[in-house]
Amino acid sequence: MTTDSQKIRFFRRHIPSFACLPGCHDCCGPVTTSSEEMARLPVKSRAVHEAALADLSCPHLGDEGCRVYAERPLICRLFGTTPGLxxxxGRRPEVMTDRRIEQQIHHFFAATRQVLV
Incomplete structure (x- = not known):
């Protein structure tokens, strides 16, 4: 049986990366993620979460960009790599995320408990 951690690693390997526009954080709004992915992120205080939500931002977004880029959730990785996100x-990878992989990721989202980052 495949664990959530194994699925996340598999999905991460199959989502292409691309160069974002420097200084842009348009996709860094409030998002949800699985409990498994949330456990990989640094714990933020309730006040930090509330302030980020009030700004329609992410509590892990800093002045220089994403402070948890290497551990960013799957939803963050999908932005710009699929026609739906x-x-x-107009930035995008040379080859977009395979539609079957995208569908599997959305199924994973629907099948796992999601929490607000």
Whole structure:
């Protein structure tokens, strides 16, 4: 049986990366993620979470960008790599995320408990 951790590693390997527009954080709003992924992120105080939510931002977004980039959730990795989550500036990888992988990821989202980052 495949664990959530194994699924996350598999999905991460199959989501292509691309260069974002420097200084852009348009996709860094409030998102949900699995409990498994949330456990990999640094714990933030309730006040930090509330302030980020009030700004429609992410509590892990700093002045220089994402402070947890290497551990960012799957939903963050998908932005700009699928037609359904396009980059507002037209950035994208050379090859988009395979539709079957995207469907599997969305099924994973639906099948796992999601929490607000």
């Amino acid at each position: 396009p980059c507002p500036h």
